[in-house]
Amino acid sequence: MSQEDRDEWGRVYQRVNKVCETAALHNIGVSIDAEETWITDPLDALTIIMMSTYNKGRIIVYNTLQMYRHDRLQFLIDSYDVAVEKDFILGSKLVRGAYMEKERRRAAEKGYPSPIQPDKESTDRDYNAGVKFCIDNISRVALMVASHNEYSNMYAADLLKERGLPLSHSYVHWSQLYGMSDNITFNLAKAGCSVSKYLPFGPIKDVISYLMRRAQENTSVKGQTSREMNLINTECARRKKAKE
Template structure:
């Protein structure tokens, strides 16, 4: 297969939607057309969670529409058919247990830890699931992370030094609680290491991110020896993350481990800006989209320049960023299926990117959430809001789907 730059195009809808039947494609067209009405989305995202909690009989409607578009199933076992179908087109899967952070104290956090390990054990039995994702806030009290982060922010110096000194500010009870968090993280990463499954640690809000970063780097130092088990998620819509990526690389060189870096643009922009405004501090978010794009592409280039020490996941719906990564590999004479380069998009979105990358022999996956409908409602509402608010997103998805419908004569 040719690996010239012209061999990768995101305009080929035959490749993009080959895995969808005519009925599935028409359903997707209806859904994205509906999400184009911002007023409808605003009402729906407010009313739907309440209707689910109140027991209204809307479950089957949700399951047949937005749930089936963006979620792999309610159980691990239900994801198997989706993963199998994606695998037929050389697309892999990142499994995500789509339940938001636990609220049942230590018992709930221990349960979440066991669930993450169960996902790892299941993934290891499947031929097409090399990764799974976790949220540290799923097994750690948010306010404890917040206290640690605030303590670290008040201390100067490198990340690890600030972390060590911040630990001294915890009470004996909090120290014991944090040690339990660390044990859970280690249990998850050890299970993944033993079963050769990659663990992608999700990014969190800026006011809890420092302890998450520290814990993730410590896990990389322990498990990323010779191969990559643990990946940190780096949000390039933050003004400081390109520098953090480079600092993490230096730590990897000094401590002799492989840096796992999943590159995303970001997920908490409105919340971050609102909090910064309320506190009267500078926003941690880039001033505009162009600045985010610049840092994101610079991060992609930095990672590809250092593939001997960095394993990266280009997790993006931006067509230019994906083509940029492909072009960088080609310019360096590197294979598009390089073991340290992976591409990923959310299930239900940007099929034109995913399946055309797979056709060009790139390693690519779909991020596949699963979980009971009532538990994944927050995720689904974010997808609806994102497709409604992100400039051009719904129009692009809808245009490609309609192009393929015309191609099929439908």
């Protein structure tokens, strides 16, 4: 690493540390998003440092694990081992992953093996196995189910119930993107789960690339939008009928 890169990482460390320190002071959670694989390793390392500093006996910092990567279930287990060794609470926000086409395209262009699972079933299998691993180790792991997948959301709730744990357990949280899957968010909230909506915030010039990505990503989220539209149309028809 060049001196220039080292200086830049020093500055990134200072800024991220300031955010986590302030969050810890006010007892607010911080989740560090996961991006493309080629920038993830330093982010993972930085997040582990933050967790080992601020997650002592409580949950402040979450890392994000993209389960469409075939190596992330093992990474979750390895992170857990580090958390046990260094005695901190492991924050794990589980997502499926937003850059599937881009990752596959780059791997093909540059001639390295794709980091992405071979198919959707494998992603779903590892996602749900990750949820189970976190809940099996709930005394040491705080889980954020960040998904619009009905089965995965329900699976986390069912596992808690099976183990006699409350749906409002302070180490389990559910989150969906603002404007998506309100049917899931509202029903989880009604059942007593801790839920949130993920809301991009900032000047349009800073958030536009995020919004563009979300629109592009919808090509790998087949059927979800039409299912939501069907649910909304059914509910509108039900209310109209109830008024007549």
